[in-house]
Amino acid sequence: MIELVHLEKRYGDALAVRDLSVTFPDGAITALLGPSGCGKTTTLRMINRLIEPTSGQVLLGGQDTRNLRPEVLRRGIGYVIQQIGLFPHLSVAQNVATVPDLLGKDRRATARRVDELLQLVGLDPATFREKRPAQLSGGQAQRVGVARALAADPPVLLMDEPFGALDPIGREALQTAFRQIQRQLGKTVVMVTHDIDEALRLADHIALMNAGQLEQFGSPDDLVFRPASAFVSQFLGEDIVLRRLAAVPVTRFVQPGPAIGLPGVPADVSARTALSLMLQEHVDTLAVEQDGQPLGTVTWDDLRKGRTCPS
Ligand SMILES: Nc1ncnc2c1ncn2[C@@H]1O[C@H](COP(=O)(O)OP(=O)(O)OP(=O)(O)O)[C@@H](O)[C@H]1O
Structure with a gap:
């Protein structure tokens, strides 16, 4: 120290x-x-x-x-x-x-x-x-x-x-x-x-x-x-928030929870890509999927405020 x-x-x-x-x-x-x-x-x-x-x-x-x-x-x-x-x-x-x-x-x-x-x-x-x-x-x-x-x-x-x-x-x-x-x-x-x-x-x-x-x-x-x-x-x-989101994977923001009926995003994309998809789909929550299986959800608010889940 x-x-x-x-x-x-x-x-x-x-x-x-x-x-x-x-x-x-x-x-x-x-x-x-x-x-x-x-x-x-x-x-x-x-x-x-x-x-x-x-x-x-x-x-x-x-x-x-x-x-x-x-x-x-x-x-x-x-x-x-x-x-x-x-x-x-x-x-x-x-x-x-x-x-x-x-x-x-x-x-x-x-x-x-x-x-x-x-x-x-x-x-x-x-x-x-x-x-x-x-x-x-x-x-x-x-x-x-x-x-x-x-x-x-x-x-x-x-x-x-x-x-x-x-x-x-x-x-x-x-x-x-x-x-x-x-x-x-x-x-x-x-x-x-x-x-x-x-x-x-x-x-x-x-x-x-x-x-x-x-x-x-x-x-x-x-x-x-x-x-x-x-x-x-x-x-x-x-533009720092967007640059930061582009550098981190969306999985850092995933919260457990039901994802039924939500548009999906693959787990290997960046947080920024997820944000873009929300804008495109006019939604504030996405399902994050790995190999077709839901991992959980990610929300607009968490992405914008950088609220990551504990790793
Ligand atoms: N030997 C010195 N005599 C007088 N002033 C100095 C001396 N060394 C540094 N300074 C001054 O102290 C301040 C801090 O300098 P320093 O080199 O620590 O900055 P820095 O943040 O590392 O800058 P840079 O990114 O440009 O290298 C500057 O204003 C510099 O001009």
Whole structure:
């Protein structure tokens, strides 16, 4: 658990981060989201003390990070940035294995893990293992950066726009792969992004910042369906409810109940498709069906208000 307590960073007269108190839960991805200059990177870098706070505290597992030597602190915190800084004279495999090698881990086990991680981030080990960073595209280098951070196996991972240099398709593929890896390994991740869709797709929790302050902390659904302020709605944009519904399956909204006589919708469509069908059929309730069998019903009101059934 990472707790920020009345955290502040002042540059001259300007407060880059002001009175920020928020907790990032263990084993989850939290996105720091907000417009350019709102203090996301400053906040992230205060966690591993690359930036020293002006006041306030950062507690890591209950321990005040000011009481830890920065190098000891950073051993338990991976850090992935857009300009990854791979070692140019080392191969991809050696780059990924940097920390395990430094720690004197078994070479054969490390080599196996490196191959596994390359595979996980979508780089064929046989093709990429021996390449040098200069032979990689920006997106491939970024994938190596993610693999390297994971190879060190830190419980906490800080990421600053980690998927920024990728084209949209590569980006979505790496996001999906990363999400699976994070679930598997149970890492605590704090990720800076200004990309709303990335935050909605990847994060369990979103901390939306504005001018150095926290506007809202909550789940993607909290922000979309229950925005805490006009700023939150404005930042997410008018069409955000529809975009969110397009990204989630209709089954998340199914309630048990009789579905006789209602128009049906297959269980594998998005919530947005169900909403469109309601408009088309002039009804406010649909039967959701799987293999011809009714699963239950979904209502207009639940879709519009984001009232999902507990999963
Ligand atoms: N070293 C510095 N000296 C003075 N001001 C700084 C310094 N670093 C950051 N700032 C200011 O602090 C504020 C927050 O910057 P920060 O980089 O944390 O924002 P951000 O939300 O990460 O922005 P972006 O999305 O553009 O990267 C900005 O107004 C920035 O100009």
